Amino acid sequence: MRGNPLNLTPEVEANPLLSDSWSRSLRYGLEPTADDFPRLHSRELADRLASHRRLQQLTQPVIDSLSRKVTDLQSVVVLSDASGLVLHTFGDMQAMDKAQRVALAPGNLWSESGRGTNAIGTALAIDDSCEIEGRQHFLARNQDLYCAAVPLQSPDGRVAGVLDISGPASYPHHQTLAWVKGAAKQIEYLWVKQSLHPQQWLMSLHPRPEKLDSVDELLLVFEDNLLTAGNRLAMRRLGLSAAELGQMTFGQLFPDLPQQAVDVPQPLWVAGQRFYYRLRPPARVSVAVTPPPGLRLPFSTPREGEKLLRLLNAGIALCIEGETGCGKEHISRMLHQHSRWRSGKFVAINCAAIPESLIESELFGYQPGAFTGASKNGYPGKIREADGGVLFLDEIGDMPVTLQTRLLRILQEKEVTPLGASQSLPVNFAVICATHRNLAQRVAEGTFREDLFYRLREFALTLPPLRQWPARAAFIRQLWHDLGGEKRRIALSSALVDRLAACPWPGNVRQLQSLLKVLLALAEEGETLETDALPEEYRAAPAPAPVAGGRQQHDARLIAQTLASFDGNISKAAQALGVARSTLYRRGARTGGR
Incomplete structure (x- = not known):
């Protein structure tokens, strides 16, 4: 920095880490004499x-031991989240002066942009450990403090929080940074081990065989042959980034090594380094099948399909946006069937339809006898049903706030506690959500949590309406096959498919699917359907139809014909049309059926 505009001490100016941090602090517009810092309200905290909660549970035993070590230094252990917000402070706060107690209490934000150079904020800025002593702090009010901090990395490679020791700068802190580093290493080690699922491989590596099965070992987790997790030691030593998790295979990382169980430590050379390793196979075996190249989604190019598959395989949350009925669930099911999650279930939840009183039991499940009226066999819940598969969250924009909070916790912790149970159970699934709402607008209106918005919308896809799909004819034939037309040896003529492909479909895929169900119900086995099999309103030359409010508009004559084909049975007609029975009642359908 030219001319030392900040009047840095020689110690700060000579240290690139400190001088860079002070420069950032200046760019944030901070004044060294600033003394007014807002705190989070108790409700927000x-x-x-x-x-x-998961971060706190994992760190608690390690932090308890660490806080006892620093008692003689009149210091405390601080746990923050990934933004630098203090979640908990452990130790004897009374030994510190009042200003320090207030500053380090839960609810304070210690980001670099908020408080300048400090151990928590600077550790987050550089994604590495650091210690800041006395006058090295940017703010004058913090220059009585010594702080040492290390970012905490979750198994998926993301920064989850910071572990920090803070105390008076007047005390000697020769071992403090080493203590906090050791504690962070232990937390990250336990996090990987405790997050392991039965269908995953665990690889342990270390240059010295006697260090295997210790907190110093490098840990890598594979699902089938795909690298999905690791501790910081492994990722740093092997030069791996978080972006490679979910992308790199076992064979790419270890090209000369077969993926076979190894119990006795064996030597292995990786990137010019010698290690010893063990490889523990899954407790629950799944057969790895390579997804077919060029998955063709009916609205896009093969490359788009491959990209979405790669994202889903990497555990990236997909958010599919588009008009009501435009095939969001259909596309999600296609992705599931071709992804590495296909051995697990596709579990769909209509977020707008779960009564608030049933949210916990429906999502989390319950133990036998957990409450009055509970099944004697208990219930696993939707979240556990999705373990190993895909959780599809439909109508995410209409999710009640109560459910938003609980869902965010599950997505972050990847574990669920059934009602009546004392222990949490690990779960592992991919997430696809769907909405016809403008989620960013819902966030601005305060009806949708911003943190959940970013967690669910890691990659957004806007699904065009059916009338804009480039391969409608091929999709119609595929949908006919999926509905069972070919099993009954009922074919669609080319003329009929062309007519259907040219329709404007204001009700999108849902309207098309409903019509095909009607055609299938009315057809005889072995028949080839021509255009005269269509209801009258579909036989005329297609013309664009307006969409009222983006909602599906079933034609009255289609409803009448569907009811007639099922002898007035409202339930069967509603099922064929893909609507609720109440919808038919609201649209004036007569209740002459059974």
């Missing part, structure tokens, strides 16, 4: 604490 409680919400943050609930969102980070």
